[in-house]
Amino acid sequence: MNVFGTHHIPVNFKHAGFSLSIEKDGxxxxxxxxxxxxxxEKLILGKxxxxxxxxIEPVNKPKIITPHLLIKLKRSIIFETKxxxxxxxxxxxxxxxxxxxxxxxxxxxxxxxxNPKFTLYGDPRxxxxxxxxxSDIYSTLPTVDFLLEGVLELKLVNRNPEWVxxxxxxxxxxxxxxxxxxxxxxxxxxxxxxxxxxxxTGFIDSPYNEEMEKSIQVFSPKKIPMGSNRFMxxxxx
Amino acid sequence: MLxxxxxxxxxxxxxxxxxxxxxxxxxxxxxxxxxxxxxxKEQVSKDHLQLIGKLVSFxxxxxxxxxxxxxxxxxxxxxxxxxxxxxxxIGFASQNILGNFISGIFLIIERPMKIGDQVNIxxxxxxxxxxxxxxxxxxxxxxxxxxxxxxxxxxTKMINFVGHKVRRFExxxxxxxxxxxxKAISIIKEIVDVQPFALKNPPPxxxxxxxxxxxxxxxxxxxxxxxxxxxxxxxxLWKIKTALEKNGIEIAFPQRxxxxxxxxxxxx
Numbered sequence: 001m002n003v004f005g006t007h008h009i010p011v012n013f014k015h016a017g018f019s020l021s022i023e024k025d026g027x028x029x030x031x032x033x034x035x036x037x038x039x040x041e042k043l044i045l046g047k048x049x050x051x052x053x054x055x056i057e058p059v060n061k062p063k064i065i066t067p068h069l070l071i072k073l074k075r076s077i078i079f080e081t082k083x084x085x086x087x088x089x090x091x092x093x094x095x096x097x098x099x100x101x102x103x104x105x106x107x108x109x110x111x112x113x114x115n116p117k118f119t120l121y122g123d124p125r126x127x128x129x130x131x132x133x134x135s136d137i138y139s140t141l142p143t144v145d146f147l148l149e150g151v152l153e154l155k156l157v158n159r160n161p162e163w164v165x166x167x168x169x170x171x172x173x174x175x176x177x178x179x180x181x182x183x184x185x186x187x188x189x190x191x192x193x194x195x196x197x198x199x200x201t202g203f204i205d206s207p208y209n210e211e212m213e214k215s216i217q218v219f220s221p222k223k224i225p226m227g228s229n230r231f232m233x234x235x236x237x
Numbered sequence: 238m239l240x241x242x243x244x245x246x247x248x249x250x251x252x253x254x255x256x257x258x259x260x261x262x263x264x265x266x267x268x269x270x271x272x273x274x275x276x277x278k279e280q281v282s283k284d285h286l287q288l289i290g291k292l293v294s295f296x297x298x299x300x301x302x303x304x305x306x307x308x309x310x311x312x313x314x315x316x317x318x319x320x321x322x323x324x325x326x327i328g329f330a331s332q333n334i335l336g337n338f339i340s341g342i343f344l345i346i347e348r349p350m351k352i353g354d355q356v357n358i359x360x361x362x363x364x365x366x367x368x369x370x371x372x373x374x375x376x377x378x379x380x381x382x383x384x385x386x387x388x389x390x391x392x393t394k395m396i397n398f399v400g401h402k403v404r405r406f407e408x409x410x411x412x413x414x415x416x417x418x419x420k421a422i423s424i425i426k427e428i429v430d431v432q433p434f435a436l437k438n439p440p441p442x443x444x445x446x447x448x449x450x451x452x453x454x455x456x457x458x459x460x461x462x463x464x465x466x467x468x469x470x471x472x473x474l475w476k477i478k479t480a481l482e483k484n485g486i487e488i489a490f491p492q493r494x495x496x497x498x499x500x501x502x503x504x505x
Contacts, residue, residue: 062433065462072437117430118462119437124401129462132437 002182003147005213006052006100015147017113020097022051033097035111042108048099051108054215055150055185056096057173059131061112067173067219068231070121070130071152073137077166079193084157088138089169090149092116092131093185098216105216113148121170122235130170141208150178150185153208157192164193166237171201174222175229178215179207186212191237199237202230247309255305262301266294277345285369289345333388334371340391341370350397357396358385399463403436406459406470410477411452416486418445418453425457428480432473434465452489 003013003020009029012021020033022044029044059067071089079085092114098105119132135152136142144151158164169191178187188204207214221229239250270290277286306313328335345368350356354365356375363377373390375383398404412421425443429435442458457477461469478488 065464115431116433117437118434120403120439120460124403124439127402129402 003053003095004055004180004182004185004215006050009049009051011051018111018147020053031097031108033109033111035113038111040109044099044108046099048101050100052096052098052100052105052216054096054098055093055146055178055180056110056215056218057176057178058092058094058112058114058133059173060094060096060110060218061116065118066129066131068121068128068130069171069173070119070132071169071171072119072132072134073167073169074134075137077137077156079156079158079164079166081158081160081162081164084155086153086155088140088142089135089152089154090133090142090144091135091152091187092133093146093148093150095147096216096218107218110218121168121233127235128170144184146180146182146184150180150187151208153186153188155188155190155204157190160193160195162196164196164237166191166193166199168237169201170231170233170237171203172229172231173219175203176217176219177203177205179212180215181212185215193237197234197236199233200230201233245310251309255308258305258308259301262297262304266297266301269297270294285367288370333386337371337387340387341368341372344368344373344387344391349395350400354400355398357398358390359393361385402463403439403460404463404466405439406461406466408457408474408477409446410455410457410481411449411489412455412481412486413489414453416453418455420484421455421481421486424480424484424486425455425477428473428476429457429459432469434461434469435473436460436462451491
């Protein structure tokens with residue numbers, strides 16, 4: 001079942017725990033989506049013939065209170081000095097449903113099949129509220145349930161003169177570049193350890209392979225000087 | 238050429254320097270005014286930003302004009318003396334207004350709150366609607382418009398409920414002595430864990446706090462983002478109560494058992 005991508009109306013998807021359909025309702029279209037006990041219906045008045053279903057930045061549900069995603073590693077990484085390594089993590093999926101218009105896309109729904117959770121990074125005065133997710137660490141591309149989790153390829157760089165222990169990764173959704181195919185959602189990021197308490201994270205705009213399509217960005221990159229879409233983890237990692 | 242006298246003792250060079258001082262004061266006034274507007278735009282309403290900008294510009298213009306006069310060698314003693322007398326008179330007449338004005342300026346500099354924050358000032362609770370030069374306007378939770386003089390705001394205790402990123406709330410849950418407190422704690426933990434806005438870190442604390450007269454009292458302390466804590470607080474307690482009852486644990490209520498010393502013995 002290829003949920004992600006561009007679809008011609010009418011559409012009808014059913015998957016474990018969710019159903020989504022757009023069907024004719026008189027002269028209009030009725031959008032229906034069910035996730036667990038939550039059901040929403042929306043009447044679409046327009047001439048759109050296509051919808052886009054994309055994996056989007058996982059910080060929208062249950063509502064947007066932060067652009068930050070913190071992935072807590074189930075096992076910590078002990079990382080040698082002055083080297084670079086690639087590991088794979090999983091991140092939660094949120095699905096965006098968009099009407100395809102001539103020049104842009106209109107969001108009609110966002111949902112997730114995961115249980116959202118939030119956390120605080122840093123102290124209560126100056127810390128950052130983050131969407132929270134726990135992930136194992138994989139040395140090769142893990143298999144995922146494409147509606148629940150995506151794969152994050154994380155390039156780790158240790159510029160610290162000593163070994164470090166990494167327990168979490170914090171990413172800013174501004175500049176998050178998610179790619180997808182029918183099997184998974186994918187994004188690339190890097191984390192550069194600068195000293196024992198500070199690391200910098202950012203995204204690399206590149207798909208896993210050429211067949212992947214790029215998702216719509218709900219959080220567009222900040223229009224400020226270079227490097228500003230990166231996040232400085234100053235409260236430890 | 239530059240030493241040529243144009244009027245009295247004033248030379249062309251003096252005129253040029255005085256003119257330059259005026260130009261520089263205009264540039265400083267404009268720059269400072271713009272800078273203040275930028276840094277204060279979240280703390281102060283648009284109207285008051287204009288007023289602050291004008292006050293700052295006007296003060297710098299006056300300093301510039303006085304400096305230019307001094308360069309030209311003009312005697313300003315009379316004006317300064319008259320100004321001082323007028324200042325003292327106006328100062329006495331408008332002591333409270335001045336106090337509020339100065340407090341307003343300090344509030345803007347110190348920035349203990351911004352527009353939209355939820356605060357408690359002098360036991361008045363509500364949303365900050367406006368921070369003006371003389372007063373601060375609060376919209377109370379029941380919708381009243383309250384104007385508080387800035388001197389009061391500055392000198393009394395003020396609590397900003399949303400000054401930090403997260404906030405903690407707590408419930409006291411009393412269960413019967415016959416119930417299993419460990420089981421109750423794990424049920425409450427499960428309920429808290431599935432709440433998105435009950436933060437993972439700082440972690441929630443759920444523990445038996447005391448053995449009361451009528452109940453085993455447990456405390457549940459939960460952290461939430463300041464924007465979400467109240468809604469979470471309103472909904473979570475009932476979920477805890479129903480989950481406990483579903484698992485056979487009941488919320489205790491005050492009971493008193495009376496034993497009578499001369500109670501007749503049963504014949505059986």
